[in-house]
Amino acid sequence: MHTLAAEQVSTGNPILNISIFILFIVVTMTVVVRATRTTSQKGTDFYTGGASFSGTQNGLAISGDYLSAAAFLGVTGAIALNGYDGFLYSVAFLIALLVALVLVAEPLRNTGRFTMADVLSFRLKQKPVRLAAAISTLAISLFYLIAQMAGAGGLVALLLGINGAAAQAVVVAIVGVLMIVYVLVGGMKGTTYIQMIKAVLLVGGSIVITLLTFFAVKGGFNAVLEAAVLNHPQGDAILSPGLQYGANELTKLDFISLGAALVFGTAGLPHVLMRFYTVPTAKEARGSMTWTIAIVALFFLMTVVMGYGAAALVGADQIANAPGGANSAVLLLASRVGGTIFMAMISAVAFATILAVVAGLAITASASVAHDIYNSVIRDGKATEEEQVRVSRITVIVIGLLSIVLGIGAMGQNIAFLVALAFGIAAAANLPTILYSLYWKRFNTTGALFSIYGGLLTSVILIIFSPAVSGAATSMLPNADFAWFPLTNPAIIAIPTGFLLGIIGTFLGKPDNFPLKRAEMEVRSLTGVGVEKPVEH
Known part of the structure; x- marks a missing residue:
């Protein structure tokens, strides 16, 4: 039975899989086209969907944006193979969301208009x-995009029974073109609907898998754990910490660094933060937080059941040896408990997960180029919203094509470090600047530049000279060795560096002398008064 499950996932039923994929694309494209009927060429519509979504809708969309393929495929696989240590990913992702929502979500929404830079530059x-x-923003978005695109190529090629680098490259190109079309046609409104549909499919599919898992083991969660212990080569070690990160002090330190990147990085991820500009009031922003926490918490509880369920019903050896390795765990489980058709449907959900995330990343990056670089830096804030939207659309095409090329180049490589680097940059460069801007009156422009550029460069330099890139069998360049930084994630060094540089820069630089702007920012961040007013000084 276990061998059959593995074969079904490795070859699957390509005709069935591609039929469900095409059905999903047709349905979502129809939704996007319908959304464009109420979308104008104004920046408010293209970037924020006209701030017309309710708290419930935005909560669904944030969940859809936040729950990437790494959460659905990666976390479940990590739990199936490593038990408790894999479960810590679920905890980290959930705590990360709470940190983001509590610390920055509402003040950010009240202070900004289109992008994260609206907040960071408000009084500077x-x-x-x-x-x-x-x-x-572009660095984070690009690293995230490359990882998602390369992952999409591997996943879809696997599900459609496609072998060979050329065929997988075609799949990556198709995903990139779809992303470009979704964003160009629908803007933020269309992207939001895709993310809402994806969240419903993802959580709904996970609920069905969880219930079928309970039915298959003829019991509740305890029965799942007991069956997992019996079927896992490490036995009851999967119920205790240390299976993946307990080998030595260095691996423990590496896990702490990864955990820091995940927990603090989410509060600085531009594509997640931008979602809070799509609601009309602070009350709806709080409502979207409530819905997001509820949906994400439910999902990560189910990843525990699905992960241990995969260990119980499929087996760690079958998962590790299947095409896709740990990422195939939830698909193998779906095949085991629901058959080929159900597995194909869950595969389509995984595809929807990737598509929704890349669309959100693309629109965030394009908004940053058009609104922050073109309008504010190049045109001195004098560009019309129509001009900004036109530049944004051109940027979507450029970023889409670039992510296709780089995604194809990253296929077959260790792409996990790209996601970790994206979180690490967000935590080291963006989070210190956001918090200082919102809560430290003395903070100035020099401090902001020190923390952003310092956190960014520290993260990139440490990751280049880490085992993630060279010096290990799992490195991106396994035959080279120029690693001198021992950890695969730089967050444990880069995050304190970003905060410290923000302080040093503030004391070294001259005061900006914008007392009225500082007072206005404080009032707006707490009350939301004057949100519709553009920031100019």
């Missing part, structure tokens, strides 16, 4: 801070 000098924030 516009051009240098917006440029730095835009560079950071």
Whole structure:
């Protein structure tokens, strides 16, 4: 039975899989086209969907944006193979969301208009801070996009029974073109509907898998755990910490660093933060937080059941040896408990997950280029919203094509470090600047530039000289060795560096002398008064 499950996932039923994929694309494209009937060429519509979504709708969309393929495929697989240590990913992702929502979500929404840079530059000098924030946003978005695109190529090629690098490259190109079309046609409104549909499919599919798992083991969660212990080569070790990260002090430190990146990085991810501009009031923003926490918490509880369920019903050896390795765990489980058709449907959900995330990343990056670089830096804030939207659309095409090329180049490589680097940059470069801007009155432009560029460069330099890139069998360049930084994630060094540089820069730089802007920012961040007013000084 276990061998059959593995074969079904490796070859599957390509005709069935592609039929469900095409059905999903047709349905979502129809939704996007319908959304464009109420979308104008104004920036408010293209970037924020006219701030017309309710708290419930935005909560669904944030969940859809936040729950990436790494959460659905990666976390479930990590739990199936490593038990408790894999479960810590679920905890980290959930705590990360709570940190983001509690610390920055509402003040950010009240202070900004379109992008994260609106907040970072509100009471500072516009051009240098917006440029730095835009560079950071583009770096994070591009690393995230490459990982998602390469992952999409591997996943879809696997599900459609496609072998060979050329065929997988075609799949990556198709995903990239779809992303471009969705964003160009629907803007933020269309992207939001895709994310809402994806969230419903993802949580609904997970609920069905969870219930079928309970039915298959003829019991509740305890029965799942007991069956997992019996079927896992490490036995009851999967119920205790240390299976993956307990080998030595270095691996423990590496896990702490990864955990820091995940927990603090979410509060600085531009594509997640931008979603809070799509609601009309602070009350709806709070409502979207409530819905997001509820949906994400439910999902990550189910990843525990699905992960241990995969260990119980499929087996760690079958998962590790299947095409896709740990990422195939939830698909193998779906095949085991629901058959080929159900597995194909869950595969389509995984595809929807990737598509929704890349669409959100693309629109965030394009907004940053058009609103922050083109309008504020190049045109001195004098560009019309129609001009900004036109630049944004051109940027979507450029970023889409670039992510296709780089995604194809990253296929077959260790792409996990790209996602970790995206979180690490967000935590080291963006989070210190956001918190200092919102809560530290003395903070100035020099401090912002020090923290953004310092956090960004520290993260990139440490990751280049880490085992993630060279010096290990799992490295991106396994035959080279120029690693001197021992950890695969730089967050444990880069995050404190970003905060410290923000302080040093503030004391070294001159005061910006925008007392009225500082007072206005404080009032707006707490009350939301004057949100519709553009920031100019």
